[in-house]
Amino acid sequence: MISLDEAVTARLESHGTRFEVLVDPDAALEIKRGEFEGELEDVIAAEDVFEDAASGDRPAEGDLEEVFDTTDPLEIIPQVIRDGEIQITAEQRREMQEQKYKQLVNRITRNAVNPQMDDAPHPPERIESALEETDFRIDPMEPVEPQVEEALDALRPVIPIRFDEVTVAVQVPADYAGSAQARIRQFGDLDREEWQPDGSWVGVITFPAGMQDDFYDLVNEHTSGEAETRIVNDEDEISTR
Numbered sequence: 126m127i128s129l130d131e132a133v134t135a136r137l138e139s140h141g142t143r144f145e146v147l148v149d150p151d152a153a154l155e156i157k158r159g160e161f162e163g164e165l166e167d168v169i170a171a172e173d174v175f176e177d178a179a180s181g182d183r184p185a186e187g188d189l190e191e192v193f194d195t196t197d198p199l200e201i202i203p204q205v206i207r208d209g210e211i212q213i214t215a216e217q218r219r220e221m222q223e224q225k226y227k228q229l230v231n232r233i234t235r236n237a238v239n240p241q242m243d244d245a246p247h248p249p250e251r252i253e254s255a256l257e258e259t260d261f262r263i264d265p266m267e268p269v270e271p272q273v274e275e276a277l278d279a280l281r282p283v284i285p286i287r288f289d290e291v292t293v294a295v296q297v298p299a300d301y302a303g304s305a306q307a308r309i310r311q312f313g314d315l316d317r318e319e320w321q322p323d324g325s326w327v328g329v330i331t332f333p334a335g336m337q338d339d340f341y342d343l344v345n346e347h348t349s350g351e352a353e354t355r356i357v358n359d360e361d362e363i364s365t366r
Contacts, residue, residue: 134212135206136205137208140188172198246336247335251284259283290331294354295327301348
């Protein structure tokens with residue numbers, strides 16, 4: 126379960142009675158859209174249905190039966206969320222907005238590059254600064270993913286930016302290959318790999334272009350800077366021999 130401080134109230138009024146439940150705001154939105162795949166018990170603050178959650182008053186069991194055909198809170202809670210309204214305070218809205226904004230900036234930073242600077246990644250500070258110059262405002266009640274494109278549209282007149290992926294070939298010396306390749310292969314999509322006769326490992330990895338610095342830091346950390354890397358272009362004939 127979550128704490129009361131983290132929960133918002135979902136409210137449904139039906140048959141002259143009000144029903145309220147306490148739930149995580151993001152989970153509530155996912156349930157409302159039919160996208161929730163977790164365990165309900167993990168995202169509610171109380172396994173209960175209230176008439177007034179603030180005072181702890183509960184509706185009569187007969188009212189629950191009349192409206193929901195059950196008195197089981199775990200069956201009723203999703204119905205209240207789906208059919209009712211999600212109530213949030215100004216403070217909760219502000220906190221949700223800040224959280225979604227950080228997620229948005231992180232998503233853009235990980236995937237976006239500057240096409241005027243040889244596709245170098247944009248630092249988070251540059252993304253935040255550019256967003257401040259636009260009219261874009263994050264909607265705390267909507268998922269981050271569909272808002273990314275809106276943010277990019279707002280950013281393009283301010284800074285050169287595009288979403289892209291990069292493919293990097295990396296050769297790890299035999300002394301580091303055993304442990305390093307396990308970490309490197311998890312960084313993105315492993316397009317191909319091959320162990321060389323000398324015990325070294327060669328892999329070709331594709332990942333969001335904005336994460337290049339993180340990738341090179343990872344490679345250097347696990348190979349003491351002795352690995353070789355090169356960016357692979359579409360027209361390249363990639364060979365791991």
